[in-house]
Amino acid sequence: MKGRNEIAQALAASGYIADTDLATAISLMQLLRRPLLLEGEAGVGKTEVAKALANVHATELIRLQCYEGLDQSSALYEWNYQRQLLSIQAHRGADSIEDRLFSEKYLLERPLLAAIRRARAPVLLIDEIDRADDEFEAFLLELLSDFQVSIPELGTIPAVTIPHVVLTSNGTRELSDALRRRCLYHYVDYPDVDRETRIILARVAGASPSLSLQIARMVEGVRKEELRKVPGVAETLDWAAALVGLDISDLHDAPETVHDTLICLLKTHEDRARVTPEVTQRLLGKVA
Amino acid sequence: MSCCGSSPGYDDLDEVSRLVSARLAAFLRTLRDAGFRVGLAEGQDAATLMSAGYAARPGLLRAAFKHLFSARKSDWDKFDGLFDAFWLGKRVRSRSRTIGSTPGTNNPSLKSLQDMTAEQGGGQSVADQLPSSDDAPEGRSGEGRMEGGLARRQSRRGRFQKAQ
Numbered sequence: 398m399k400g401r402n403e404i405a406q407a408l409a410a411s412g413y414i415a416d417t418d419l420a421t422a423i424s425l426m427q428l429l430r431r432p433l434l435l436e437g438e439a440g441v442g443k444t445e446v447a448k449a450l451a452n453v454h455a456t457e458l459i460r461l462q463c464y465e466g467l468d469q470s471s472a473l474y475e476w477n478y479q480r481q482l483l484s485i486q487a488h489r490g491a492d493s494i495e496d497r498l499f500s501e502k503y504l505l506e507r508p509l510l511a512a513i514r515r516a517r518a519p520v521l522l523i524d525e526i527d528r529a530d531d532e533f534e535a536f537l538l539e540l541l542s543d544f545q546v547s548i549p550e551l552g553t554i555p556a557v558t559i560p561h562v563v564l565t566s567n568g569t570r571e572l573s574d575a576l577r578r579r580c581l582y583h584y585v586d587y588p589d590v591d592r593e594t595r596i597i598l599a600r601v602a603g604a605s606p607s608l609s610l611q612i613a614r615m616v617e618g619v620r621k622e623e624l625r626k627v628p629g630v631a632e633t634l635d636w637a638a639a640l641v642g643l644d645i646s647d648l649h650d651a652p653e654t655v656h657d658t659l660i661c662l663l664k665t666h667e668d669r670a671r672v673t674p675e676v677t678q679r680l681l682g683k684v685a
Numbered sequence: 686m687s688c689c690g691s692s693p694g695y696d697d698l699d700e701v702s703r704l705v706s707a708r709l710a711a712f713l714r715t716l717r718d719a720g721f722r723v724g725l726a727e728g729q730d731a732a733t734l735m736s737a738g739y740a741a742r743p744g745l746l747r748a749a750f751k752h753l754f755s756a757r758k759s760d761w762d763k764f765d766g767l768f769d770a771f772w773l774g775k776r777v778r779s780r781s782r783t784i785g786s787t788p789g790t791n792n793p794s795l796k797s798l799q800d801m802t803a804e805q806g807g808g809q810s811v812a813d814q815l816p817s818s819d820d821a822p823e824g825r826s827g828e829g830r831m832e833g834g835l836a837r838r839q840s841r842r843g844r845f846q847k848a849q
Binding site: 401417418421422425428429431436568574577578580581582583584 | 722724726727730733734737745748749751752753755756757758760761
């Protein structure tokens with residue numbers, strides 16, 4: 398088992414700057430074999446954790462994107478009906494074909510089944526679980542408790558390896574206590590200035606340390622404004638990339654450009670109207 | 686979901702392990718009283734962590750317990766205060782009730798947890814940082830501060846003697 402410092406370093410090498418709390422959670426995933434539930438606002442980097450974790454373990458990332466109406470056939474398995482029909486036609490008259498129709502040969506793996514049948518434990522990302530229905534959440538409990546699934550025609554399929562499971566939630570729906578209790582919990586907050594500076598340095602080629610610090614401070618100021626959609630880390634990186642692309646090395650040198658490029662951070666008309674040039678100037682004044 | 690293998694019965698444990706178990710059980714009860722949904726599986730995993738060396742590093746233990754016992758943002762926000770109040774005897778703003786805990790000042794396994802208080806408190810002793818009884822509202826002794834099982838027993842004994 399890796400210690401949290403080693404995990405933080407390995408994540409950093411994958412481009413994810415984690416705080417020690419998150420590194421601790423990941424080390425606990427391995428020790429206690431529990432899934433990790435990441436909750437937080439959209440855009441704070443929850444999904445990126447799973448991607449970085451797959452890099453750290455040098456393993457496959459299997460992603461299940463949840464949505465309203467997601468069912469077992471999309472998440473677990475489906476029978477390949479077209480192939481079954483073709484086989485029936487090809488073997489017309491043969492007695493044994495019926496017995497073979499519901500076998501591995503005709504089984505289509507979906508993300509959950511794929512995740513427990515890999516020889517090398519993958520990272521299973523169950524993204525935005527709060528968008529799925531209660532019924533699907535209940536179905537997930539069997540998988541997350543016992544790491545086995547039941548397919549009526551084939552019986553119970555136990556996991557070959559236990560995947561590293563990461564669930565994310567934006568909190569649009571309250572998850573059940575049963576699901577929460579099976580998971581380790583980590584609340585992903587917006588990064589502080591120091592961490593956001595390091596994230597920019599790690600992810601945006603050409604961003605200098607001083608510019609990265611200025612951007613992080615500016616974004617921190619923007620987040621404190623009353624906005625409908627608070628900018629996340631992804632927006633910060635977009636803005637940093639835009640500024641670097643425009644050859645800006647110091648925010649104070651180009652206040653107009655800074656204001657114009659704030660569209661990278663402000664994603665609604667209302668927010669754009671709220672951050673006037675005067676507001677931008679005021680925020681710039683607080684950036685050293 | 687804790688690690689497998691047969692665990693020793695309570696009678697097989699040495700004194701230190703019993704104290705640690707009792708203290709951990711009291712902490713779980715404190716968390717439940719504070720609204721945390723803590724089950725047996727979490728308790729088992731917490732014991733696994735303590736025996737895996739986390740008990741010797743209080744900062745790490747707090748972070749690990751926080752991930753293990755929190756299930757939602759509200760838990761996440763209040764956990765540190767509860768942990769510090771229970772294990773380190775620090776004041777917390779929110780009122781919490783810790784019950785049934787055993788005095789562990791002479792227990793080497795728990796001493797490291799309390800040593801952290803001294804380190805963080807710039808040389809203050811643990812006793813210096815323990816909240817005074819002034820913090821407790823009248824008639825609600827024990828709320829908002831550490832309350833050991835021994836103190837409770839003494840309190841009960843006093844009431845019993847008065848009744849006699």
